[in-house]
Amino acid sequence: MTSQPKSTNQQVSELLARSNRLGSDPKNTNYAGGNTSAKGSTLDPVTGADTDVLWVKGSGGDLGTLTEDGLAVLNLNRVRGLMNVYPGVDREDEMVAAFDYCLHGKGGAAPSIDTAMHALVDAAHVDHLHPDSGIAVATAADGEELTRAIFGGKVAWVPWRRPGFQLGLDIAAIQSENPETVGTILGGHGITAWGATSDEAERNSLWIIETAARYIDAHGKPEPFGRAVPAYEPLPEAERRAKAAALAPVIRGLASTDKVQIGHYTDDPAVLEFLAGSEHQRLAALGTSCPDHFLRTKVKPLVLDLPAAAGTDDCVHRLRELHAEYRDAYRAYYDRHADADSPAMRGADPAIVLVPGVGMFSFGADKQTARVAGEFYLNAIGVMRGAEALSTYQPIDESEKFRIEYWALEEAKLARRPKPKSHAGRIALVTGAASGIGKATATRLAADGSCVVIADLNPDSAQATAAELGGPDVAIGVAADVTDEAQVAAAVDACVLAFGGLDLVVNNAGLSISKPLLETTERDWDLQHDVMAKGSFLVSKAAAKVLIDQDLGGDIVYISSKNSVFAGPNNIAYSATKADQAHQVRLLAAELGDYGVRVNGINPDGVVRGSGIFAGGWGAKRAAVYGVPEEELGAYYAGRTLLKREVVPENVANAVAVLTGPNLSHTTGVHIPVDSGVAAAFLR
Template sequence: MPTGPQTSGSTLLPSLWDEAHAAGLDEPGRLLYRSNLLGADKRITNYGGGNTSAKVIEKDPLTGRDVTVLWVKGSGGDVGTMKRDGFSTLYQDKLEALKSLYRGADFEDEMVGYLPHCTFNLNPRAASIDTPLHAYLPYTHVDHMHPDAVIAIAASDNSREMTRQIFGDEIGWLPWRRPGFQLGLDLSAFARENPDAKGIVLESHGLFTWGETARDCYETTLRIINTAIAFLDEKTAGVAAFGGARVEPLDAAARREIAARLMPEIRARIGRDERKIGHFDDGDAVLTFVGSNDLAKLAPLGTSCPDHFLRTKIRPLVLDFDPAKGDVDAVLAGLDDAIAAYRADYTRYYESCRHDDSPAMRDPNPVVYLVPGVGMMTFAKDKATARIAGEFYVNAINVMRGAQAVGTYRGLPEQEAFDIEYWLLEEAKLQRMPKPKSLAGRIAFITGGGGGIGRATAERLLSDGACVVLADIDVEALERVKTEMSERFSADMVRAVPLNVTEEAGVIASFAEMAVEYGGADILVSNAGISSSAPIETTELSMWNRNIDILATGYFLVSREAFRLFRRQQLGGAVVFIASKNGLAASPGAAAYCTAKAAEIHLARCLALEGADAGIRVNVVNPDAVLQGSKIWTGEWREQRAAAYNMAPDELEEHYRKRSMLKRSVLPSDVAEAVAFLAGDASAKSTGNIVNVDAGNAQSFTR
């Protein structure tokens, strides 16, 4: 599984500019092209960080006159993946007019309210707080990036001297200031006083560069970053990172095994008010840092760049673990105290830095967990946010390594960090975010995930915000569904594990894999299935055993593992068995299948009794005759059932439709709808139930 991008300064950034391609684009198109190139490499800027702009001559839709329009990345976008509609467009002359309204640094936030009045052509994309930083630089093209190599210099205690030593007069330096209107004016003043400069380093923040053409700006940005990379490479050559290794990393298998044990336990302690999704990273940069002598000194200092700590909180939690001893139980025993201490310190940070109008304290739990010899675990409200938080902390690790090489690393003072984390404008942005979907933060494990019902169930749960782990013995079908769901939703939200549900070791391993990938589990949809049809006289023992193995033993094995994980997390859980009408209503020539399905239903009843005390709900969906997309209806089963009813195979679907009381066909999506209900909070007070999805069959009435 991927562990996220591992940035390294050992390779200089290549120019990827294609002039033939760029020549066919208009000016905004070249801005977008430049932006996407810059954002594609995490050494240049982190996800969602930095911004780009161009001042473009356009026709005013009201007057028809040529006007200068600032195209600048809008609020909340990502330069690497944004499209053309990700840019805000504002009249440059109106932005200039805002200077006369500015009342000073104490009133800076009110300037954001004026930005919508500067909108060009009714563009709905909201302008970001960084808009004045671009508007008031007297250059056509401007890049603001967060390169690890430059922030390493910006975050060192001798940042100003290092900037001059490395770049001379070509790149200036400004002391730390929170992004906003005043910083835009500061940049403007610097440019006016230093007309030959090509850019500027912002202390503890990042890099600004500029140029008269899109290509010139892009290549200047690369050149300045490469100069910083080369300088740091020279300084770090032959020098042990972070004071050298204090502990050696465990092998990859042992690291994942420990992560599988720790992550559900962490999730249990931080997910009671809001479910969390985890991400694990044991890349080289992480392992070097967590195993170093300087870990205890550097980790408490926190991150420097505002974009970093907004994602990671100001500092991580380092768990006390000695990989040489390997005592995971000791870590688990100390987890409550470790997290409680972090919460207490975060509360102190909030109370000591808060203002009278500060928003209420947010979730005080850690986001980043560092484990010597093992790696880094990050937790957030969804997988993408957890993964990105980890990527940001890798950026922070690279920054600390570089800063220590040229001086002494400095994180932002707590008050400065707080004033950004709890900035009223940042709070307003958070309040504008859409409400989470009903299954956001939930993790579902679906057996038989490569089949029609499994696919439909995955689609339904994903649409409600759940992360899904698909499991199936049919690897080809499994990969096909995984690819489709990843493309439709997000690769972050879907994982696949090949699994034979009758193999105990495989079931245990698949749940451990889910724990590493997502941090735990909340939903089990036990759907693996086969079918068989034969009179009892010709039913072979192998057929009988195969039905029992998959439909009874297999359901037992995955349920047992789910229960173990649910109880460790202490967050409850939902189990849904996909049984069959045949589990309640006998059918001729299918004794093995019907008996195994009946065993499923009774197993679910037993588990509902056992799980209730832990908030684990167990329910059953009983479909009938789901022919569409079903793998079990593509082989001999179709012919066998047709023969049992003395009809052609192609007549079966119509036969089942007419046989139903409602005279309707049952589709995989119908089954998935029932699963979604039983897995979600709408059925929070239901357990031990059977929901028939069979278009009506009196024989399978439960009462």
């Protein structure tokens, strides 16, 4: 190592800054892909002497957001000492466990499979990245020749080898034999670069990436995906997104045959261009190559083989046929390569579904995983573009893909994932969700693992609430006047385009006007019935179409009221419309049960704190009816109950969570009181 001694803090800070710069630009590497490292010395508190250590991005981290906690810290001499006990490529998986015996101090994050690459290369700083331009060269049929032509002797070619200790030995040997090199192209995989300083390593990484990109631009053929086929060209945007919304629930249902998935849709121009090309079927069938890619995207996508203008019904019919064929082919792929030690097949459904003229649907256990799977396939499209522009795209062999997809180390990583939350994999739409009961319900469902659509009359409040819950990988905010059928349809479309489908609807939007009969106007009556009775009907109708198309069951919950069964004074319009909602629950439970859709209601009472309805004047009017100060209304309601406890929005949200969770899977058509016990409202 030739770098000058630096403080431990400075070495780590430089490594993190370099990692974040490289990882934040998608042209350099994909999300959670690649790793970086630095070698230096630090004080060993046991011996009091300086000790050579390696700081390297740990397993599962992301370069763009890497922090010190994401670094593994190892005794460099002990890692290099593993060369003396390395049992050979047939047993190299054992070396990952051996890294645990090389940790310095507490060791930080778990060391990744690529640790050897960083430790064995004789350079103070090493970057391993997955840039599209570099992988394009790595997956070209004549990648070795292209490497020489593009980089001269400064970058060496390393034939494909599965990541591990032997790959680290391969790169170290090439570096030793070719001291003029600044990095390598890893066949079928990516790039590795190094330098004596952090800045030099970063410069060399970027030089390889940019040099490859410039060469592709200068020497590549103009139509790498083949000639554009008019029948597969993109539909106009509005038509494209409408068709995507119509197909999304069906596609999600198919992709969830083995395990329920969350979806992500994109009509990125690169996807649409790829699908419009005459070669897209051939290229898609070859699958992806970089291990990070196909671990997220599966070995290959499902591609609809109909023109962009094909009708929705025709597309659905063909998608079902292709899905059955895909599952058969995936099982055959597994059977071809599995042996007695292989993990069980994880599922035969596609992770990527491509629809010409419309775009790409990607799937995962949660929204981030689904989105990242789509981003990885976008990377794969970029790789295919470059490889086909210069040569012929030739990914690694299918058998090698299987060895990685069903790698024991990957299986162990999956086994370490935390147990899913009660609502993981579920997509909820909550109306009136920017305040009160709706906001509390959305918050609880998100905390329990749901993706949530915050639908509210006020779009700014809806978006602010969604941001509070974690942003677009957790929640989105949409404007929705539930009395307007077109706005309801748009909200449901936004839901399926954001998350792939819909599982759970909470009809919460409401208002109340407290007046005696003779003061209640026709407008008062119509407004309350439009928002709650008609609004719930419109939302349930739009949602039911998605739930039926998806064929995954689902839940519809009505936030009704104690007033649906209790006859109180000065409340004719509100109570009547709540009774309407209560009977919609029974009617829809009977109608939708054949589709596995459960419909239930919740009857709250006296939810004053945090309530938009009470804050809007209803509280003052009810307080006047009962002859108490408005600020004491909550206590008044509590005092008349059996439990003498005030009901707050979170109590209602808890009931929604229980009704829609796994423990009441056989319950439909019921109303759950959340009123602290109002005997006059007992259900009979």
